[in-house]
């Protein structure tokens with residue numbers, strides 16, 4: 001029997017991208033209830049409408065900033081009260097921000113870690129009693145390829161995503177040792193075609209940082225080159241992995257390839273990666289020159 005059918009699932013950051021696709025996929029697989037939240041409440045409601053029009057699942061849609069611990073605690077109580085039980089939480093909400101360490105202020109580290117790492121810790125801890133009470137719980141935490149592989153300019157993002165991986169793997173051991181009926185899974189997506197990179201650029205502009213036309217063009221180029229998979233396919237792979245009780249889900253050929261390269265050549269992989277980057281830079285320059 002499907003692990004999703006008849007279950008109540010919670011998805012954070014479900015107003016767009018992978019989170020929206022996850023909510024839709026859970027509805028498609030017969031979830032009984034889905035709690036959809038996003039810091040942008042309007043987008044969470046749009047996702048709810050999208051699912052509502054195509055299935056009979058009961059939806060609870062709300063605004064939630066996953067970095068706000070008190071708000072998350074209230075939210076967990078509200079959702080558990082609304083549905084009577086909660087079986088699965090997908091801690092998906094996340095943001096990107098990049099620049100070399102010497103140009104990256106503490107405020108930016110705090111912002112990224114608060115959403116990407118604290119958001120996952122809050123979601124896991126606040127929903128854990130309800131997942132245990134359900135008798136068949138699952139916590140699914142979205143890390144990244146950058147939770148396996150570090151990249152220049154991404155020290156905050158990598159710190160948060162390696163953190164999500166370590167946190168989730170440790171939680172999985174706790175749950176097993178304590179005999180709780182809850183699984184924990186860490187998800188490492190490679191490039192997925194979402195707005196995460198353009199949201200980061202928008203935020204840079206909103207906070208008054210200069211973003212040159214060349215930087216925008218480069219970001220667009222890299223998005224086209226690297227963010228290839230459609231979110232519905234990513235959601236399908238993630239939910240398949242959850243249904244199979246996988247402790248670790250790699251999403252996409254890029255994530256699988258880099259995971260293998262890092263294991264096979266733990267010291268040499270940065271050489272491989274910089275060759276790849278140099279190739280992209282060459283392509284970008286020739287595209288710019290027309």
Ligand SMILES: NC(=O)c1ccc[n+]([C@@H]2O[C@H](COP(=O)([O-])OP(=O)(O)OC[C@H]3O[C@@H](n4cnc5c(N)ncnc54)[C@H](O)[C@@H]3O)[C@@H](O)[C@H]2O)c1
Pocket residue numbers: 012013014015016017018019037038039040043064065066067092093094095115142143144145146188189190191192193194195196197199227
């Ligand atoms: N797209 C990729 O290539 C990729 C690769 C690896 C990992 N991921 C991870 O997948 C997850 C989903 O990202 P996505 O690509 O779908 O991006 P996205 O920008 O499309 O979606 C992220 C969602 O999170 C929401 N959000 C942002 N801050 C929030 C907060 N404080 N509280 C609640 N919600 C908040 C946004 O409003 C947005 O709807 C993230 O954790 C991201 O790091 C994405």
